[in-house]
Amino acid sequence: MNEAERLSLLKQLTLAEKVELLSGKGMWVTGSVPRLGIPALKVTDGPNGARGDGASGKTAASFPVGICLASTWNRTLLAEVGVAIGQEAKSKNAQVLLGPTINLHRTPIGGRNFECYGEDPLLTGELAAAFVNGVQSQGVGACIKHFVCNDTEYQRHTISSELDERTLREIYLRPFEIAVKRARPWALMSAYNRVNGTYASSHARLLRDVLREEWGFDGVVISDWGAALETVHNLNGGLDLEMPGPTRTRGQALVDAVSSGAVAESLVDDAVLRMLRLMEDTGRFAAPDPVPEEAVDRLAHRALARRAAAEGMVLIRNEGLLPLDFSGAGKVAVVGPNALRGQIQGGGSSGVSPHYQVMPFEAISAALSNAGNKPTYAVGCHAHKYLPLPPQGALSVDGQPGMRLRCFHGDGQMPVLDQLIQADYGFIGGLVLGGLNGERIAHPFTATLEADFLPEQDGEHEVGLLSAGLTKLFIDDELVVDNWEQQTPGDSFFGMGSAEQRARVSFSAGRSVQLRIQFASVEALLTGLRFGILAVPLKDLTSEAVEVAAGAESVVLVVGTSADWESEGNDRGSLALPGEQQRLIEAVLDANPRTVVVINAGAAVEMPWLQGAAAVVQAWLPGQEFGNALVDVLTGAVNPSGRMATTFPGRLEDTPAYPYYPGEDGKSPYGEGLLMGYRWYDAQEIEPLVPFGHGLSYTRFAYSDLEIERRGGVVTVRCSLANVGERAGQEVMQVYVGPTDSVPGRPVLELKAFDKVHLEAGEQTTATLTIAEDDLAWWSLESDAWTPADGSYRVAVGASSRDVRLVGELVLP
Numbered sequence: 001m002n003e004a005e006r007l008s009l010l011k012q013l014t015l016a017e018k019v020e021l022l023s024g025k026g027m028w029v030t031g032s033v034p035r036l037g038i039p040a041l042k043v044t045d046g047p048n049g050a051r052g053d054g055a056s057g058k059t060a061a062s063f064p065v066g067i068c069l070a071s072t073w074n075r076t077l078l079a080e081v082g083v084a085i086g087q088e089a090k091s092k093n094a095q096v097l098l099g100p101t102i103n104l105h106r107t108p109i110g111g112r113n114f115e116c117y118g119e120d121p122l123l124t125g126e127l128a129a130a131f132v133n134g135v136q137s138q139g140v141g142a143c144i145k146h147f148v149c150n151d152t153e154y155q156r157h158t159i160s161s162e163l164d165e166r167t168l169r170e171i172y173l174r175p176f177e178i179a180v181k182r183a184r185p186w187a188l189m190s191a192y193n194r195v196n197g198t199y200a201s202s203h204a205r206l207l208r209d210v211l212r213e214e215w216g217f218d219g220v221v222i223s224d225w226g227a228a229l230e231t232v233h234n235l236n237g238g239l240d241l242e243m244p245g246p247t248r249t250r251g252q253a254l255v256d257a258v259s260s261g262a263v264a265e266s267l268v269d270d271a272v273l274r275m276l277r278l279m280e281d282t283g284r285f286a287a288p289d290p291v292p293e294e295a296v297d298r299l300a301h302r303a304l305a306r307r308a309a310a311e312g313m314v315l316i317r318n319e320g321l322l323p324l325d326f327s328g329a330g331k332v333a334v335v336g337p338n339a340l341r342g343q344i345q346g347g348g349s350s351g352v353s354p355h356y357q358v359m360p361f362e363a364i365s366a367a368l369s370n371a372g373n374k375p376t377y378a379v380g381c382h383a384h385k386y387l388p389l390p391p392q393g394a395l396s397v398d399g400q401p402g403m404r405l406r407c408f409h410g411d412g413q414m415p416v417l418d419q420l421i422q423a424d425y426g427f428i429g430g431l432v433l434g435g436l437n438g439e440r441i442a443h444p445f446t447a448t449l450e451a452d453f454l455p456e457q458d459g460e461h462e463v464g465l466l467s468a469g470l471t472k473l474f475i476d477d478e479l480v481v482d483n484w485e486q487q488t489p490g491d492s493f494f495g496m497g498s499a500e501q502r503a504r505v506s507f508s509a510g511r512s513v514q515l516r517i518q519f520a521s522v523e524a525l526l527t528g529l530r531f532g533i534l535a536v537p538l539k540d541l542t543s544e545a546v547e548v549a550a551g552a553e554s555v556v557l558v559v560g561t562s563a564d565w566e567s568e569g570n571d572r573g574s575l576a577l578p579g580e581q582q583r584l585i586e587a588v589l590d591a592n593p594r595t596v597v598v599i600n601a602g603a604a605v606e607m608p609w610l611q612g613a614a615a616v617v618q619a620w621l622p623g624q625e626f627g628n629a630l631v632d633v634l635t636g637a638v639n640p641s642g643r644m645a646t647t648f649p650g651r652l653e654d655t656p657a658y659p660y661y662p663g664e665d666g667k668s669p670y671g672e673g674l675l676m677g678y679r680w681y682d683a684q685e686i687e688p689l690v691p692f693g694h695g696l697s698y699t700r701f702a703y704s705d706l707e708i709e710r711r712g713g714v715v716t717v718r719c720s721l722a723n724v725g726e727r728a729g730q731e732v733m734q735v736y737v738g739p740t741d742s743v744p745g746r747p748v749l750e751l752k753a754f755d756k757v758h759l760e761a762g763e764q765t766t767a768t769l770t771i772a773e774d775d776l777a778w779w780s781l782e783s784d785a786w787t788p789a790d791g792s793y794r795v796a797v798g799a800s801s802r803d804v805r806l807v808g809e810l811v812l813p
Helices: 003-012 015-021 066-070 075-091 121-136 165-172 174-183 204-214 231-237 252-260 265-281 299-312 360-369 541-550 581-591 626-635 678-684
Strands: 141-147 160-162 187-190 220-223 314-318 332-335 376-378 395-397 403-409 415-421 445-453 459-468 470-475 478-483 501-507 513-520 528-535 554-560 595-600 615-618 667-669 701-711 714-723 729-739 750-759 764-772 778-780 785-787 791-798 804-812
Touching: 003 265, 015 252, 015 265, 066 075, 066 121, 066 299, 075 121, 075 299, 121 141, 121 165, 121 174, 121 750, 141 174, 141 204, 141 220, 165 174, 165 778, 204 231, 220 265, 231 252, 231 265, 252 265, 299 626, 332 360, 332 541, 360 554, 360 626, 376 541, 395 403, 459 470, 459 478, 478 501, 513 528, 541 581, 554 581, 581 595, 595 626, 615 626, 701 729, 701 791, 701 804, 714 729, 714 750, 714 791, 714 804, 729 764, 750 764
Parallel strands: 141 187, 160 667, 187 220, 332 376, 332 554, 554 595, 595 615
Antiparallel strands: 314 615, 395 445, 403 415, 403 445, 445 513, 459 501, 459 528, 470 478, 470 513, 701 714, 714 764, 729 750, 729 791, 778 785, 791 804
């Protein structure tokens, strides 16, 4: 369909039909106009996989989260992952993928940091462009998000990010600008928050003047879910599509606004034309009929997920312990709360139901079995925020594993849903009850969950319940947890749920009890519930872990967070590892110095024990191949080449946003200005715990012979790069540029170019990177424009922001 055909179709639409196309019909589908053959468009979360509508029960490939992908510093790999996730989206019959997430790590405790690509705008923008190109090569639109300054979950629906134009332009808009100009994404998501007082979904200066007029963006602007709050201001401000449905601010309200002259119909027409073009670009007109979702577990995707996870893991410290030789290893102990049930992804809208999950203990056991060896195991401590779900197999209905879920409309007579839930027990696993077949179940409704629970241990168990809605939990018809009559607000369900209510109950091992949960909806965007059961430990778990570690030749200690701690909807309260994990780490390191500490977390954590550890691996939240990828890195099957895409501070108090976070009176001042991330630590001369760009290898690289050349508005940086070790490996060459003479408030150095180079042992090459002189310009508040970067500049080439190997000078013009 060409432009003339789209215009012809537009002329046949009534105003009401035009408005229908600019609103959601369901949670994941848009409106349609069947009489003219205009189909609905389907979208899917998220950045690390394609979940689908969440109601079909179909599994999906789970790739590493954004920060793990970013830590590869590998554009080619990001494009490959984009291709694969585009294919995954097509298996879910979705035309638009809601990702990547390219907000920045302004504070290390941001709840969605795991989704993002780190703290640097250049790195984020370059990798996002590669990912978008990969997705869209499959005929699936990529929707970059969240535009803009959506950098905290605190009061996320209303907070106003307050910052000057220079900070906005050089830091927070920059990754979006790079992605838009280099990859031309077909969609962009406007954020919940306000920017200098104006809602991002109504911000005409950003959405119309900057995004469309300056950058040339011609795609569809989609609201974050529930972020379209202003009928007139949203459309006039540049928002094309309100999601989800049914509409709250469009429909007749927008028809009336056009009729009254508050909104020009020409703006509606422009938005409709963009929607029609997106449908054409994604093949929706050629295949308009809904197709059932599929779970397609491709071998190629398995291999890619494993390779991406391993390449994203960062070797932070290694005092000669790694790589481990599992073929001839002595006794190996695997310890820690994330060893048996690790975390492959974060919480919130980005999560998928994976085809499978390989955990560290499972993968290490498989690797050791080849040598006739078996690891020992101890949990060491618990680190949950909410009580964990019972293990699969502990719940059953008439001998079948799972729970019986029944949903009723208001009268409660005939169930609209009655089924056995076997995959994470449905919405009790934290999944928002999005409805049936992608359609929302209208409020009011009730639900019951029932199953027989078979305890494995005698004695006391903790039982917990939380919900977005009203809930009660019964055991053998006795009320145990009442989260109905009185609730305490919590941060579950994107901040819309209750705090967890807990009780203690005694069970007998092997004696089944009946568990029943009652649920009633409330008037809210999201509804759902979650429960957990955990046996109270009969002995000190840390002491048990110390005993296991002391009896081993080497220890793999896997600690970290979970999707409850790192989640959309709430920021973390501190940098500390949850629970008693710090005590566990210190005790195990003391018991066995041959311990490698694996951090299974999607953001910065405190490491007061770092200098006492022989080896530390930052594994992030690495997707379904977690365990296999970790074994690859630990054994040297993969030479680690991940580099930090975000700074790990020694203390939260050292971080740039600390004096200003979270803000007050509905405003969050960006008082640190340009000095965000590594720029702050350089300017303040603060030693970070782990610097931006840092990452070790099992080989060594040498830099020499720096050359800097200017020609035709391009700066070329060359140097000799050699692998002087005994293994093949990959080095990330990083180029930082800053003014020779310090300027108050201006970064000392900023990343301006990077490349990942593979070298065999003993191989040498000339690495060449280029920087457009326009990319060195700075935004002048006085002239409200980009200003050429005239003057003398220091060019630093090295392996991290703090590991500079070569320094040269650049004079502009």
